[in-house]
Amino acid sequence: MLDEALAYFQGKSGFRRLFPLFRKKMESLGRVGGSVDITDFKDTELEEIAVFFGSTKEVLLQKKKIYLLRFEKKLGETRFAGVGVRALLEGYFNEKIVSKKETHEQKRESEERTLVHWGAQYPDLTHWFDYLRTRGPDTYWVYRLLESGRLAELVPVLHDAVRNLTEEPIRLPVFSQKVSGDPHTFDMNQDAGKLLMHVLQIKSGCPPINGSEEATRLLESFYILRDDITNNVTVANLLADVGETVHPLWQAAVDTQSVLNIPYANCNG
Template identity: 25%
Template sequence: MSSFEKKERTKQYFMQPGFTRLLQEIWKKYTSLGRVGGKVVLDRLSDEECEAINGFFGLFKQSGEKVEVLLTRFEEELQNSPFPSTIPELYLTLMGKPLLTRSESLLQQEDKWKDMFRSISSEVENVDELKQWLNRLYTGETPGYHTIRRVYRSHPKEAKRIVLQVVNALIHLRSGDAFYSSYDGEVQLDTVRLPVLAAKITGDSHAFDWKEPAGRLLWYGIREMWRDSHDERVVWGDDQDLALDPFMIREGYRKAGIGDDDLSSQVLFCIPDLRFDIQPTVWTLRQVNQQPELNIFASLYVVENPSVFSTLLDVTQQFRKLKKVAHGWQEKACPILLCTNGQPSVATLQLIELLLEKANSEVRLHYSGDFDVAGLQMAQAMAKRFATAFAPWRMDAKTYNVWSGKGPAFSREEIDRLQRMEIPWDASLTNVMEQKGHKLFQEVFVAELVEDWLEELGKLK
């Protein structure tokens, strides 16, 4: 029998469906141990499996039974079969590639990982900072390593493509080729929008979105190549992508000349001049960045939900009609009402920063949100960012105790997260929420917010 005929007969025999599960378990056991040893167990044998295993081993197993197979026994039977071979040789015949132990597989992967970066480095221009970043990315000494490593584990070719795209983008940003120039060079921009850069480099305007591995890797590369001398070099874990601050992301982009998405990011607010109909104002981040002139204000009230914001606007309009406001009524600085509409946008945070920078030190940011995990996390972030001005607005155990009970119940996971949270302005709040076990939304206690807001409006005369 020729070698070719032997291989074909081996394939024909072991490719029977009855051998599929047994062979998969044998491959895994061999890979794990690095040798022929141990045993595999198959529960609830099918008719096909009984036929194949009984015929190979000379057993009498019936459908639904369990079988234990020693790898040494399997290889012994294999050697005495019409197509003698070892377990690794059988794998090579059936799968067309070597059966590697776990240590051999890891070593091979590391060699390929090294080869990938060696190949990429040979293709890029001689930019020292870029070469250094690639070397640190290879060794895991820089943020972005975990991002690209996760892609590499399942799709090595995709990982290389992503790194090359990011390298190309960094080169274009560094040289200025990423920026638009026309009209004989007289019109020269010094910024480029991220989707425009992505389309120029990859043909896909969304390739460098933050949710994409290429987008996160580009930001990490920018942070390395445009790093300030006082920045610390750290290695972040796999979960750090989610923990980055939107302002930190924006500042990283700006260093390299990538402009903000200054139209999609918006802020909703109202400066209630009681001499006129009460209407909300919507500004884009572009408008906020133009440093608009704002009148002196008395305080800043921030709510999480649009329905609560609209209710407070309705109340303000009714207050205006009731008081029959005439010219000269508004003699004092008025409060500003702002809505984050859920997670605060960059435009929202930027406007708050701008307002507080221009205000005196006595101005307070009164913040109110939902009593759930996300609401508390947003309140914590506000308290941390605007520490000197932050004042919780009905975000305490007292309010929760009065109004809770009808909302949806917390899940087990949410309870666990509550237990790990620390609320600096009310240490008892999470314990009370855990005990009662129900979420409380702003809309439920909106009456208290209305009373506080009307009291604030009453100070205008």
């Protein structure tokens, strides 16, 4: 009976247009119910649907909508009686129709399993994985990386980074080179760098990092020194002291009305 119903509906353009709307409505509601709008259907499509209902396209357009339960009732009055809307649509699309709620729950369960598995595989990150499972606001972006597959690529290098933390001061590019073979892996604008900051933040128990200075202090608490030699501060019409003497470079810039790019490290003190 289902095969006969599929053969009938698959050959008609009106139902090729209608059934995807039915499916979307069922995914949204999680059940057979609700209605779909047909005001933008073509005349030929409406005529095919009207024949099924024993009506006319003018009557269908006047109603503007088709209710799924009404369609199911009409289906039971045809030679396809006994075939429900769900069975019909799942046969039509050749896959199970899953509600958005079910899809969301399945996705969360899959993420939970992944984090538990990683916790056993990468023990030095277990505390971080446990924190991610709380799904706080500062974890949403990490879950986006998980969904894209990017996080799976970065977890091993993050684990190596945590295992290589020492109490000997080391510059960030050197640390990055030591861990990954690339001095730029943990740059602050890279996913790995942002993840490392998050891991260290959770490890230290401090609140979310806000700004470059807090990031620098967090890294320094783990004896990692940012490479601020390449971070410049642009200055003009300012003088710097060396002891009690004005620095000649800064004096010359003021005298010639020039702009200086000074390494951030030289601006401290």
